[in-house]
Amino acid sequence: MSVRADMELTPERCDVECLHPEHVRPLLGRIISSDDADAVVGTFELLADPTRARILHALALTRELCVCDLALLLGLSQSAISHQLRSLRDRRAVRRRRSGRIVYYALADAHVRSLLRDGVTHAREDAALLRRTSSGRR
Amino acid sequence: MSVRADMELTPERCDVECLHPEHVRPLLGRIISSDDADAVVGTFELLADPTRARILHALALTRELCVCDLALLLGLSQSAISHQLRSLRDRRAVRRRRSGRIVYYALADAHVRSLLRDGVTHAREDAALLRRTSSGRR
Numbered sequence: 001m002s003v004r005a006d007m008e009l010t011p012e013r014c015d016v017e018c019l020h021p022e023h024v025r026p027l028l029g030r031i032i033s034s035d036d037a038d039a040v041v042g043t044f045e046l047l048a049d050p051t052r053a054r055i056l057h058a059l060a061l062t063r064e065l066c067v068c069d070l071a072l073l074l075g076l077s078q079s080a081i082s083h084q085l086r087s088l089r090d091r092r093a094v095r096r097r098r099s100g101r102i103v104y105y106a107l108a109d110a111h112v113r114s115l116l117r118d119g120v121t122h123a124r125e126d127a128a129l130l131r132r133t134s135s136g137r138r
Numbered sequence: 139m140s141v142r143a144d145m146e147l148t149p150e151r152c153d154v155e156c157l158h159p160e161h162v163r164p165l166l167g168r169i170i171s172s173d174d175a176d177a178v179v180g181t182f183e184l185l186a187d188p189t190r191a192r193i194l195h196a197l198a199l200t201r202e203l204c205v206c207d208l209a210l211l212l213g214l215s216q217s218a219i220s221h222q223l224r225s226l227r228d229r230r231a232v233r234r235r236r237s238g239r240i241v242y243y244a245l246a247d248a249h250v251r252s253l254l255r256d257g258v259t260h261a262r263e264d265a266a267l268l269r270r271t272s273s274g275r276r
Contacts, residue, residue, distance in 0.1 A: 015239035
């Protein structure tokens with residue numbers, strides 16, 4: 001074996017210390033700060049819950065829904081739905097409007113809609129890739 | 139006070155039990171299942187880490203970077219970067235290619251790029267909204 005022991009342990013790294021000024025220079029000062037990264041993490045943490053993800057996916061597929069509609073669609077109690085809607089509204093992922101005695105919910109903005117759609121697409125493609133890989137190994 | 143006590147406790151809900159078949163019917167069978175939701179949650183959990191979010195944001199701003207470039211840009215050790223790159227590669231959020239003695243990383247696909255951009259945009263707009271709200275209260 002000519003491979004060094006530390007290379008086997010860390011195949012993620014380059015074999016030599018190297019830098020690419022032409023890649024690095026245009027990015028200086030543009031990458032999110034640690035504080036901004038914490039805010040981004042907060043957004044992704046909010047989405048990292050199966051019930052919240054399903055509520056948001058339902059809202060991403062339509063314009064607006066009330067708690068009763070969401071409870072029926074997701075097969076959950078209105079209490080469970082409204083608990084999660086409160087978290088989502090506190091973090092400005094959804095907004096609500098009252099019309100008479102009914103309260104409708106909608107996604108807060110187009111970014112939340114894109115986040116949900118891309119998250120679902122990535123997860124589905126990832127699952128399909130895993131299935132193909134595991135069937136190829138048989 | 140004419141408001142019922144339970145309404146004050148649960149302002150998220152409609153005052154009356156109601157359903158909107160015209161909203162619900164087109165969505166039947168289209169909302170992600172609980173299993174799919176778990177996969178989506180896995181994707182968002184992967185992004186919900188400040189170092190991983192910053193690595194992915196750097197990669198979202200360019201085509202590819204090596205570990206040495208990323209370590210310099212993020213002000214972290216190569217060991218810390220390669221540890222997170224391994225998690226990201228295991229979950230197919232990034233891919234790598236070797237060119238001679240250098241290992242380059244890139245985002246796995248356009249969905250991961252969109253997820254990062256929308257997550258960053260939502261977090262920034264959210265922070266700006268909070269600042270406006272809190273300065274309006276002064």
